[in-house]
Amino acid sequence: MLSALRSRLVRMGGLALLTLALGGGDWAGAKSTRSSAPALDPADAALRDQALASDLAFQLVASLTNEVGARPAGSAGNARAVEWGVATMKRLGFDEVHTEPVTVPHWVRGENSGEIMAPWPHAAALTALGGSVGTPEEGITAEVVAFPTLEAFQSADDEKVRGKIVFLDRHMERTRDGRGYGETVPIRRDGPAVGGSKGALAVLIRSVATGSHRLPHTGATRYGDAPKIPAAALSVPDADLLAAEVASGQPVRFHLKLTSRTLPDETSANVIGEVRGSTHPEEIVLLGAHLDSWDLGTGAIDDGAGCAIVLATAKLLAGLPHRPARTLRVVLFANEEFGLSGGRAYAKAHEAELGKHVLGMEADLGSGRVWGVRAATSPAGTDLLKSVARDLGLEWNETPADGGADLSPLEAARVPLADLAQDASAYFNDHHTADDTLDKVDPKDLAQVVSSFAVLVSRVASSPTVMGPAPEAKPSR
C-alpha cells in the first residue's frame, strides 16, 4: 500500500510541474479544463467509470423513499428510517454498524389552511413553518401588512404591525451555488420572532424557493425569547396573488388556521457504519448526510439522495482492490432539519477523537451535478484537494468549505472539511415541499455525484497528507 501511495505522490509532483509549465496555478480559473479530465490516473478513472455505471445510489434512494418515505424527527417514519439505515449498512457489508442515541424535538404540523378574504377571496396554499405554534381553534383573521424584506420589517414602527398579519414577500434568486437560499432564509428563520416581538398576530412568508407551484416550502423557524406567534409559508403563486391584492391598495384581510403543536421530545439515532482503513484505521474520513426529512414529501432530494451518495461511495471504495488506508465513516444524522440534533450529538459523543478526523464531507443538495470543490483544511490538504479538482475537471472554488449543516458543530474543533459543490439551480424548486419525491432525482446526475465523491474520498483516504487543522476563521453560517 505504501508503494502505491509513493507512486501517487510522484505522479502528483509531475502534474504540478506540468501545471507550472502551462502557466496554471490559479485554480479558481479552472473552468476551461472542466470538460475533460486528462490527469485522472487509470485507477481513479476506473473508479469514476464504475461509479458512473452503477445505479446503486439510485436504488438506495428509491428504497428509502418508497419503503420509508417521510421521516421527520420524532415520527414513526423516522424510527423506520433508522431501522432502514442499520439494515442497509449491514446489507452493504459495512463494519461497525451501530446507532448512537439522539434526543430530538417532536413537532407536528397538524392541519394548515388559510384564505385571502378581501378584497378578492381565494383559498391559499400554505404550510406551517417548522416549530410554529398553532392558531386559536377559530383561527386568526386580520388585516395584512406586507414588507419586501426582513430589514424593512425590522425597521418598521411596531404600531404599523401590531394586531396585523405580516406578509414577508422577499423573492429568492436562482443560482448554481444556491446562495440565494442563504440570502433569503432569514425571513423564515427570524421573521416570526421579529413579528412576535413587535406584537403581530401571525407571520406569512413567501416560500423560500425558486419554483412556482402551489406547494409551499416549509423549514425551521426559531422564536428565541420572542412571544410565539403562528407562522406559515405561502406557495409562490399564492404569494404572487397576495402581493397583487396588497398592490390593489385596498385593505387585505386574511384568515389563517394551524393546528401545529410540539409534543414531548423523542429519542432518535445517528446511524453509523464504517469501511475500516487498511493501514491507518484510526484516521477517519467522515461522510455525512441526514436521515430525517420534512414531513411533506418523501425526502428524496433532502436528503435521501445524500444518504444514497455517501452509502454508495463507501460501498464502492470498500470493493476496491486496495482498501483505503484510512477509515471511511458514514454517518446518517438524526434531525438536521429542526435543530441539528444529530450533528451536535455526534460532535459531543466523538469529541475525544475529532483530532483523528482527517476530513469531513456532507452530501445534502439532491442529485445536482458536482461542478466544483471547496476546502477548509491545512495548506497541504488544500493542495491535495486542488489536485483532485483538477484531475476531475472540476472548478476550484476559493470560498471556504462549510462541510454541510450536520458537520458545522465540528468546526470549533477545526476538523478539516471539504465540499463537492453541487449544482443547486433546480434544488430549491422542490426542497421542503410535498414535491420532494423520487422523480426529482436524476439517476445519471446522482451517479456523477457519487463518482466525484468516490475519487476525492479515495484520494484523501489513501494519502498520508495531514489534512488539518482547518483554518480558524470561518464565514458565519
Next chain:
Amino acid sequence: MLSALRSRLVRMGGLALLTLALGGGDWAGAKSTRSSAPALDPADAALRDQALASDLAFQLVASLTNEVGARPAGSAGNARAVEWGVATMKRLGFDEVHTEPVTVPHWVRGENSGEIMAPWPHAAALTALGGSVGTPEEGITAEVVAFPTLEAFQSADDEKVRGKIVFLDRHMERTRDGRGYGETVPIRRDGPAVGGSKGALAVLIRSVATGSHRLPHTGATRYGDAPKIPAAALSVPDADLLAAEVASGQPVRFHLKLTSRTLPDETSANVIGEVRGSTHPEEIVLLGAHLDSWDLGTGAIDDGAGCAIVLATAKLLAGLPHRPARTLRVVLFANEEFGLSGGRAYAKAHEAELGKHVLGMEADLGSGRVWGVRAATSPAGTDLLKSVARDLGLEWNETPADGGADLSPLEAARVPLADLAQDASAYFNDHHTADDTLDKVDPKDLAQVVSSFAVLVSRVASSPTVMGPAPEAKPSR
C-alpha cells in the same frame, strides 16, 4: 371597404402566383417557411406588431385570475366571473353585450384524502374526478388491483376486481399537438363507469398529465348507467409510488375518503359581446373560450388565457382604421369543463342563425405559441386559411379543425371551423390542477397567440369568401 377587399384579393392572387413559381402548394410542408413571414401585407404586419406589443391579453387574464379566481360551474366564483365578463366587455367597448342563461350542474369536491396503508404506508396526494360520488363517511379501505390501460381493465374478469380499488396506471405522452391527452383521457372519462359495472369499490387513476408534481389533475368523469363508485386521480409522483408498491408483489391496501357530492343545478350564463361588422354585420365570426374553470387553481391557462385571447383579438380589430366587414362575436361559454352546458345552450339558442356563422374558433390551450392552422370549411375557405397560414409563417395541418369543445355542438350544423394550433408541450403539466395559476401564462407567448388570431380573424372577417359549409365527415371527438 369594398375597394379594400378588392385590393386584398388582388394581392392574394399575386401571392398565389408567386407560390406556384416557388414550387409551393403543399402547405403541409410549410415548416421551412415558418421563421419568416415574407408575405404579410403592411396592414396585417402592423396588426400583428400591434398585438405583439400589447399586454392587453395578459392584463385581462391577470384581472380574471386575481379578482375572480376559481369559477367552477354553479359556484359563487362562477357568478362573479359572469359579472366580470359583462363588465370587461363593456369596458372594452363591445357592442351588444349580454348574457344568455345556461343551466349548469353544481358538483362540489368536498374533502379528498387517501393513503397507501400497506405494504409501505404513505399519505397520497389525490383529488376527486369531476362528478365523482363520495365515499361512505368512514372511507373505503380495500386491496388495490392495477391495470396499465383501460383496455386491460375492460377485458379483465369481473371477479378479479370485485370488491377492490382499481388503479389505472396509464402514462400520458408529451407532444406538441397534445394528442397524448386524447389518447389517455378515456381512463378518466370511462374508467369509473367500467369499474362500477364490474363491481369495483372505487377507481384511482394516474393523473392524465405530463407534469410531475404532487398536484393531482381533476377532470370530468361520466358514469352513464353504471353504478356510481368514487373516483379520484393520484398525482404523478403518487401514482409512481403506488406502482412501486404494486410492483413489490406484496398485497397493497389503500384508504380513500371523498366527501364530494352533487347539489341542485344552478343557472349560469354565456357572456356574449360583439364587434359589429361594418358592411355585413349579419355574418358572424364566432370567437369562443370558456369562462368556467375547475375549482383547484385560478383557471389561468384553462381557460383564462383563452378568454383573454378572444377578448383582446376583438378589441384590437375594433380599433382598426377599417372595422371588419363581418361581425365578430365573442362568446365566453358557461361550464365547458363538466358537460359543455354553455356550448350546447348556444347551439340551441342560435340554431336559426348558424347558417350565418362564417367561422367558429376557440382558444382553449393556455398561452402555448401558435404553430399551425387547421380548417374544416369549404374549399374556398380552406384556400383562404392556407394563405393566412403561409403569410403568418405557420404550418398548415391537414387534420380537420375541431374548433374546440364548446363549438363541437355546432358541428351538426356544419358551421365552418378553424383552429390555431397552439404548442401543447407544457399545457398538460398544470391543466386541471391547483397549479393552473397566472405564473403559468407567458406574456410574450400569449401576445403571439393574439397576433395570430388577430391576423387570421381580420382576414376572414374582411373577406367575401364563402367559408361554409364544413365537410360532413368529421373525425369522432
